[in-house]
Amino acid sequence: MTRALGIIAASAIILLFATMMIVIMPTMHTQTRSHPSSGLKPYSEQALRGRAVYVDLGCMYCHSQQPRDSAQAPDGTRGWGRPSVPGDYSYDNPHLLGTMRTGPDLLNIGARQPSVDWHLSHLYNPRAVVPGSTMPSYPFLFEESPKPLSGEVEVKLPAEYSPGVRVVAKPAALDLVQYLRELDRTYPADDIPVVEVDSASN
Amino acid sequence: MSMTIAFLLAMTFLISVGGLGLLIWALANDQFGMGQKSAETIFAPGEVGEIEDPATPEAARQAMQRAREKGHHTEVSEELEERLVADASSRTPVVMWLSSSMVWLLLGSVFGVVASLKLHLPEWLVQDAVLTFGRVRPAHLNVVAYGWASMAGVGVGLWLVPRLFKTSLVGGKYAVAGALVWNLGVLFGTIAILGGHSDGLEWLEFPWQIDIAMVIGGALAAVPLILTLIRKRVGHLYVSAWYLIAALVWFPMLFITANVPNLLYGADQAMLNWWFAHNVLGLWMTPLGLAAAYYFIPKIIGKPIHSYSLSLIGFWALALFYSQVGLHHLIGGPVPTWAVTISIVHSVMMVIPVLAVAVNHHMTMLGNFRLIIHSPTLRFVVLGAMMYTFASVQGSMEALRSVNTVTHFTHYTVAHAHMGLYGFLSFVLFGSVYFIMPRLFNWEWPHSWAIGLHFWLVFIGWGIYFWPLTIGGWLQGLAMLDATRPFMESVAVTQPYLIARSVGGTAMTLGHLVFVSHFMLMVLRRGPRREGATAMLAGKWLGTGVQS
Numbered sequence: 001m002t003r004a005l006g007i008i009a010a011s012a013i014i015l016l017f018a019t020m021m022i023v024i025m026p027t028m029h030t031q032t033r034s035h036p037s038s039g040l041k042p043y044s045e046q047a048l049r050g051r052a053v054y055v056d057l058g059c060m061y062c063h064s065q066q067p068r069d070s071a072q073a074p075d076g077t078r079g080w081g082r083p084s085v086p087g088d089y090s091y092d093n094p095h096l097l098g099t100m101r102t103g104p105d106l107l108n109i110g111a112r113q114p115s116v117d118w119h120l121s122h123l124y125n126p127r128a129v130v131p132g133s134t135m136p137s138y139p140f141l142f143e144e145s146p147k148p149l150s151g152e153v154e155v156k157l158p159a160e161y162s163p164g165v166r167v168v169a170k171p172a173a174l175d176l177v178q179y180l181r182e183l184d185r186t187y188p189a190d191d192i193p194v195v196e197v198d199s200a201s202n
Numbered sequence: 203m204s205m206t207i208a209f210l211l212a213m214t215f216l217i218s219v220g221g222l223g224l225l226i227w228a229l230a231n232d233q234f235g236m237g238q239k240s241a242e243t244i245f246a247p248g249e250v251g252e253i254e255d256p257a258t259p260e261a262a263r264q265a266m267q268r269a270r271e272k273g274h275h276t277e278v279s280e281e282l283e284e285r286l287v288a289d290a291s292s293r294t295p296v297v298m299w300l301s302s303s304m305v306w307l308l309l310g311s312v313f314g315v316v317a318s319l320k321l322h323l324p325e326w327l328v329q330d331a332v333l334t335f336g337r338v339r340p341a342h343l344n345v346v347a348y349g350w351a352s353m354a355g356v357g358v359g360l361w362l363v364p365r366l367f368k369t370s371l372v373g374g375k376y377a378v379a380g381a382l383v384w385n386l387g388v389l390f391g392t393i394a395i396l397g398g399h400s401d402g403l404e405w406l407e408f409p410w411q412i413d414i415a416m417v418i419g420g421a422l423a424a425v426p427l428i429l430t431l432i433r434k435r436v437g438h439l440y441v442s443a444w445y446l447i448a449a450l451v452w453f454p455m456l457f458i459t460a461n462v463p464n465l466l467y468g469a470d471q472a473m474l475n476w477w478f479a480h481n482v483l484g485l486w487m488t489p490l491g492l493a494a495a496y497y498f499i500p501k502i503i504g505k506p507i508h509s510y511s512l513s514l515i516g517f518w519a520l521a522l523f524y525s526q527v528g529l530h531h532l533i534g535g536p537v538p539t540w541a542v543t544i545s546i547v548h549s550v551m552m553v554i555p556v557l558a559v560a561v562n563h564h565m566t567m568l569g570n571f572r573l574i575i576h577s578p579t580l581r582f583v584v585l586g587a588m589m590y591t592f593a594s595v596q597g598s599m600e601a602l603r604s605v606n607t608v609t610h611f612t613h614y615t616v617a618h619a620h621m622g623l624y625g626f627l628s629f630v631l632f633g634s635v636y637f638i639m640p641r642l643f644n645w646e647w648p649h650s651w652a653i654g655l656h657f658w659l660v661f662i663g664w665g666i667y668f669w670p671l672t673i674g675g676w677l678q679g680l681a682m683l684d685a686t687r688p689f690m691e692s693v694a695v696t697q698p699y700l701i702a703r704s705v706g707g708t709a710m711t712l713g714h715l716v717f718v719s720h721f722m723l724m725v726l727r728r729g730p731r732r733e734g735a736t737a738m739l740a741g742k743w744l745g746t747g748v749q750s
Contacts, residue, residue: 003439004431004439004443004447007439007444007447007448008447008448008451010224010518010521011447011448011451011452011521012451012452012455014521014522014525015451015452015455015456015481015485015521015525016455017213017217017525018477018481018525018526019459019477019525020213021526021541021544022473022477022526022528022529022541022544022545023473023474023477025209025541026470026473026529026537026538026540026541027466027470027473027474029538029541030469030470030537030538031470032466032467032468032469032470032471033466033467033468033470055400055402056331056337056398056399056400057331057334057336057337057398058334058335058336058337058339058340058400059336060336060402060404061335061336061339061340061404062335062336064611066534066535066536068534068535069534072534072603072607073534073607073682073683074683074684074685077685078685078689083534083536084535084536085536086468086469086470086536086537088468088469088536089467089468089469089472089536090467090468091467091468092467092468092471093464093467093468093471094401094402094403094471095403095467095468095469095471095472095475096402097469097472097532097535097536098611099404099531099610099611099615100611100612100615100616101611101612101682101692102321102613102693103693104689126324127324130690131690132690132693132694133324133690133693134321134322134324134693134697135324136320136324136325136328136334136335137324137325137328138328138331138334139328139329140328140329140330140331
C-alpha cells in the first residue's frame with residue numbers, strides 16, 4: 001500500500017509541476033485578461049451574440065484566429081494580419097484560436113472583408129462568392145421572404161445560386177456577420193515588437 | 203522576464219533534487235522491485251511458457267503453444283483456480299463499461315464518417331444546424347474519446363484489477379453505478395453539442411454542468427480499484443497497475459481543472475486548453491492502453507516482459523515528459539515562446555519513455571511474432587503497440603518547429619491523431635476485449651471468422667484513412683506556406699485525399715459493426731457452442747462452463 005501511495009503522490013506532484021511550468025507561469029507572464037492591447041475594443045453586444053453563433057456552429061474547427069510571424073509563415077502576405085499577441089484576446093471567452101486552416105485565418109476578417117452583403121452571400125452559399133470553397137452552406141440562418149418588410153436584410157445572390165425567391169437574413173446571421181466585422185486587430189501591437197517583414201526570406 | 207527565468211531555474215533545481223532524493227529513498231527501500239522477477243508477477247507459479255489466449259479456438263491455441271519455443275503444460279495450481287473466481291468477480295461492471303463503449307463506438311464512427319463526407323460534399327445535409335460540420339465533428343471526437351476509448355479503457359482496467367492484485371474485485375457495484383452516470387454524461391454532452399450548446403473548447407466541448415456527472419461517474423469507477431488495492435494479495439504491483447493508478451489520479455486533476463468555467467481568458471485559456479487536451483491523451487488514454495499492452499503481450503505468449511526495470515523507467519519518464527508537451531499545439535501562436543519551447547523539448551524527450559516501451563514490447567515478442575498468425579488478440583495488441591511507437595515518434599517530430607510549420611493547421615494532424623487514438627489505443631482495446639469476454643462469460647467467441655473480418659476491415663480501412671490523409675495534409679501545409687499560391691489551392695489539393703479518408707473511415711465503421719454484432723452475440727451467448735470452456739487450462743476446465 002505504501003508503494004501505491006507513493007505512485008499516487010508522485011504522479012500528482014509531477015502533474016502539478018507540469019501545470020506550473022506550462023500553464024501557471026506562462027499565464028502569469030501574459031496576463032491576457034488584465035492586459036488588453038491599447039488598440040483593442042471590447043465586442044459590441046451584437047458581436048457577442050454573433051460570437052456565440054460562431055461557437056455553436058463550430059466555425060473554429062476550420063478557421064484559426066492566430067496569424068503567425070512572417071519569419072515562420074506567409075500569414076501576413078496572405079492578408080491575415082500581423083502576428084497576434086496575448087493582448088489581442090483579452091475579451092475572448094471561450095478562446096477561438098483554432099487548430100485547423102481548412103479555411104483561412106479570421107482574426108482580421110473584419111478589416112479584410114467589411115462588407116455585410118459579401119458575408120451574408122458567403123454564409124448562404126460560400127460557392128456563390130468563393131469558387132471551389134468547401135465550406136458548408138448555412139441555409140438555416142436565412143429565410144425566404146417574398147414581400148419586403150421593414151428592417152429585413154436581403155441576401156444578394158448571383159442568379160445561379162438564388163432559389164428564385166427573395167432570401168433574407170435571420171438575426172443569428174446578422175449577429176454572426178457583426179462579430180466577423182469586429183474581428184479586426186490591425187492596430188499596432190503594444191509590447192511585443194512586430195518583426196520586420198523580410199520579403200526575400202519567404 | 204529575468205525574474206521568471208530565475209524562478210524557473212530555481213524550481214527546476216529544487217524539483218530535480220527532490221526527485222533524486224525520492225529515487226534514492228525508493229531504491230534503498232526496494233520500493234521499485236526493479237528485479238526481473240517482478241515481471242513474473244502476472245503469472246501463476248509454473249505458468250510461464252503457457253499460452254493464454256481465450257479468443258483462439260483450441261486447435262489454433264495448441265498450434266500457438268507448439269510454436270512457442272518450449273511448450274509445456276501447467277499444473278493446475280491453487281492460484282489458477284483462484285484466478286477463475288477473480289476473473290468472474292468483475293463480470294457485471296466490466297460488461298457494463300464495455301457494452302456501453304460498443305454503442306458509443308458505433309455512434310462515434312457514424313459521426314466521423316458524416317463529418318468526413320462533409321469535407322468533400324459541402325452541400326450534403328446542410329438544411330439543419332444539428333448536422334452542420336462544426337457540430338458533427340466535435341460530437342465525433344467527444345463520443346469516441348469519452349464514450350468509446352475511455353469507457354472501453356476503464357472496462358479493461360476494471361478487468362485487469364483482480365488479475366493484477368490476485369484477488370476478487372471489491373466494490374464492483376460502484377463501477378456499475380459509475381457506468382450509468384458516465385453514460386448519461388456522454389449522452390447529454392453529445393446532445394448539447396449537436397444542439398449548439400458546446401463550451402467551445404476543443405476536447406472540452408461538453409457543458410461544464412454535464413462534466414460534473416462525468417467526474418462523479420469516473421470517481422465511482424475508481425472506487426473498486428482502490429478497495430481492491432487495499433486487499434491485494436501480491437507483494438509487487440505490476441507495471442500495468444502503476445499506469446492504471448496514475449491514470450486515475452491524473453484524469454480527475456486534468457478534467458476538473460480544465461472545466462472550471464471562466465478561469466482564464468483568451469491566449470491564457472488556450473494554454474490551459476492544450477495542457478488539458480494533450481494530457482488527456484498522454485496521461486489518461488495512453489496509460490490505459492499501455493496498462494493493457496503490458497499485461498496482454500506477455501500474458502498471451504507466456505513470457506515475462508523483456509526488461510522489467512526499463513518498464514518502470516518508462517513509466518516515470520512518461521509522467522515527467524508527457525505532462526509538459528501540450529503547448530506544442532500553440533507553436534507560432536500568441537503565447538510566450540519560452541513556454542512553447544518547454545513543450546517542444548519535452549515532446550522530443552518523449553522518445554525516452556517511448557523507446558523504453560518499444561524495446562520492452564517488441565523484444566518480448568522477438569522470436570514469437572509468428573504467433574500473431576494464430577491469435578487475433580495478439581495481432582491487435584501487438585500491432586497496437588507498434589503503432590504506439592510510430593505515433594509517438596511521429597508526434598515528437600511534429601513538435602519540432604520546422605516540421606510543425608508545415609503540419610500545423612492541416613489534416614496531417616488529424617491523421618496523426620488517428621494513428622495514436624485508433625492505431626494504438628483502439629487496436630489494443632479491440633484485442634483486450636477479445637481476450638476478456640471469453641473469461642467473463644466462460645464462453646468462446648461464436649465465430650472466429652468474424653474476428654478476422656473485423657481485423658482486416660479496420661486494418662485496411664485505417665491504412666486507407668491514415669496514409670492518404672497524411673500525404674494530403676502535408677501537401678496542404680506546403681501549399682499554405684507558399685505565398686505565391688492562392689489559399690484556395692491548399693483547399694483543392696486535399697480533396698482526393700479527403701475522399702480516400704471517407705472510404706477508409708467507412709471500412710473502419712463496417713469493421714466496428716462486425717465487432718459490435720459479434721460482441722452482442724457473445725453477451726447473449728448465441729452461436730455454436732464449441733469447446734465450451736475457455737481453454738484456460740487445457741483439459742481441466744473443458745466443459746465445465748457454467749451456463750448461467
